[in-house]
Amino acid sequence: xxxxxxxxxxxxxxxxxxxxxxxxxxxxxxxxxxxxxxxxxxxxxxxxxxxxxxxxxxxxxxxxxxxxxxxxxxxxxxxxxxxxxxxxxxxxxxxxxxxxxxxxxxxxxxxxxxxxxxxxxxxxxxxxxxxxxxxxxxxxxxxxxxxxxxxxxxxxxxxxxxxxxxxxxxxxxxxxxxxxxxxxxxxxxxxxxxxxxxxxxxxxxxxxxxxxxxxxxxxxxxxxxxxxxxxxxxxxxxxxxxxxxxxxxxxxxxxxxxxxxxxxxxxxxxxxxxxxxxxxxxxxxxxxxxxxxx
Amino acid sequence: xxxxxxxxxxxxxxxxxxxxxxxxxxxxxxxxxxxxxxxxxxxxxxxxxxxxxxxxxxxxxxxxxxxxxxxxxxxxxxxxxxxxxxxxxxxxxxxxxxxxxxxxxxxxxxxxxxxxxxxxxxxxxxxxxxxxxxxxxxxxxxxxxxxxxxxxxxxxxxxxxxxxxxxxxxxxxxxxxxx
Numbered sequence: 001x002x003x004x005x006x007x008x009x010x011x012x013x014x015x016x017x018x019x020x021x022x023x024x025x026x027x028x029x030x031x032x033x034x035x036x037x038x039x040x041x042x043x044x045x046x047x048x049x050x051x052x053x054x055x056x057x058x059x060x061x062x063x064x065x066x067x068x069x070x071x072x073x074x075x076x077x078x079x080x081x082x083x084x085x086x087x088x089x090x091x092x093x094x095x096x097x098x099x100x101x102x103x104x105x106x107x108x109x110x111x112x113x114x115x116x117x118x119x120x121x122x123x124x125x126x127x128x129x130x131x132x133x134x135x136x137x138x139x140x141x142x143x144x145x146x147x148x149x150x151x152x153x154x155x156x157x158x159x160x161x162x163x164x165x166x167x168x169x170x171x172x173x174x175x176x177x178x179x180x181x182x183x184x185x186x187x188x189x190x191x192x193x194x195x196x197x198x199x200x201x202x203x204x205x206x207x208x209x210x211x212x213x214x215x216x217x218x219x220x221x222x223x224x225x226x227x228x229x230x231x232x233x234x235x236x237x238x239x240x241x242x243x244x245x246x247x248x249x250x251x252x253x254x255x256x257x258x259x260x261x262x263x264x265x266x267x268x269x270x271x272x273x274x275x276x277x278x279x280x281x282x283x284x285x286x287x288x289x290x291x292x293x294x
Numbered sequence: 295x296x297x298x299x300x301x302x303x304x305x306x307x308x309x310x311x312x313x314x315x316x317x318x319x320x321x322x323x324x325x326x327x328x329x330x331x332x333x334x335x336x337x338x339x340x341x342x343x344x345x346x347x348x349x350x351x352x353x354x355x356x357x358x359x360x361x362x363x364x365x366x367x368x369x370x371x372x373x374x375x376x377x378x379x380x381x382x383x384x385x386x387x388x389x390x391x392x393x394x395x396x397x398x399x400x401x402x403x404x405x406x407x408x409x410x411x412x413x414x415x416x417x418x419x420x421x422x423x424x425x426x427x428x429x430x431x432x433x434x435x436x437x438x439x440x441x442x443x444x445x446x447x448x449x450x451x452x453x454x455x456x457x458x459x460x461x462x463x464x465x466x467x468x469x470x471x472x473x
Binding site: 014015016017042043045046047048049050051052053054055057058059061062063065066067068 | 309312313316317320321342343345346349354356403404407408410411419422423425426427428429458459462463466
């Protein structure tokens with residue numbers, strides 16, 4: 001007959017709580033006691049049932065946990081995705097390849113428009129000094145930003161003959177830079193004229209109008225006059241001891257007389273006889289000297 | 295949470311730590327089964343079973359971990375999947391007829407016990423499950439379920455077990471399963 005102690009041992013046995021010695025002793029008792037063995041069978045089934053119930057409970061709990069897709073499924077999906085992406089890329093590649101002959105014709109004007117813009121800006125610093133018009137540099141203080149733009153664009157125009165669309169905006173600032181005719185009194189303009197007309201002066205021999213000297217006029221002892229298309233000098237000018245300098249700006253001549261180490265401005269004042277006054281402006285004098293030396 | 299902390303919490307029966315572990319190695323473990331002619335469902339089943347084996351050993355205090363958790367669980371997965379593949383092989387043979395006839399009584403007894411367990415209250419179920427599956431001590435059960443002390447846990451366990459025994463024995467008598 002199984003005692004209370006036997007049932008306690010049975011419980012420990014089912015829960016694997018007995019040591020090896022107690023376990024062996026209890027197994028011997030089980031074989032010897034049919035009632036205890038019968039109870040053991042029932043209790044073993046109940047304990048197993050409770051374990052299974054707990055396993056089912058834990059599995060149910062694990063099934064509610066969101067997990068990443070299983071590897072095979074993912075790999076298949078990812079492979080499929082990669083395949084589709086590859087197909088799309090190849091398809092687009094073929095499409096653009098097939099379209100290329102047509103599209104290359106169309107963008108050509110665009111390319112010619114855009115290419116100079118991108119090419120001129122990095123070229124600017126190199127071509128500004130290379131410009132063959134120093135006048136634009138001397139005028140820079142008068143004209144502010146527009147002049148800067150003009151110098152930049154002139155540089156571009158001299159360099160890139162391909163950039164036809166940009167030639168128009170280039171020419172306008174150039175015209176502004178070379179339009180000093182209304183400012184003949186300023187020194188800077190005189191300088192530009194001197195430098196420009198040097199080339200023109202060298203081409204013809206002598207000056208553009210004849211010169212006549214009248215030494216014995218009672219009224220005018222040291223005067224000048226533009227009369228009937230010629231320059232008349234009144235005074236005791238000795239032949240070949242005076243020197244006429246002639247500069248052209250917009251086909252308008254500006255003339256100076258060099259006589260006995262002095263320079264005189266000769267203004268065309270419609271046949272009026274004017275006295276000769278020596279130029280005192282040192283800057284203008286230096287320019288005139290430099291010009292004469294050449 | 296590092297491996298050591300996870301293991302310590304699992305040893306104390308912390309189901310949240312089990313959840314973290316489950317997510318952490320899900321792909322690695324299921325890949326083992328899937329790449330060895332298993333389905334995704336089979337892979338999940340095997341991984342869950344392996345993790346529950348690990349859980350049971352850890353909570354019962356019968357596990358001294360000498361490797362990484364993943365290594366240990368992976369080896370359980372391997373064993374379980376080998377067993378499953380063997381079972382499938384055996385099922386493909388003609389032996390299955392006799393096996394089915396033997397399983398009939400066992401299956402019926404299992405169903406009776408499952409129904410009886412369902413008739414218990416939630417606390418009773420928990421106490422008995424922790425006692426027989428996790429093999430927790432009375433102190434651990436008291437801590438886990440918020441009982442005042444171990445005596446309360448002991449009394450609760452005794453009463454719950456008595457009730458389950460009565461329910462099962464009554465059903466066994468009806469089905470003539472008692473020897």
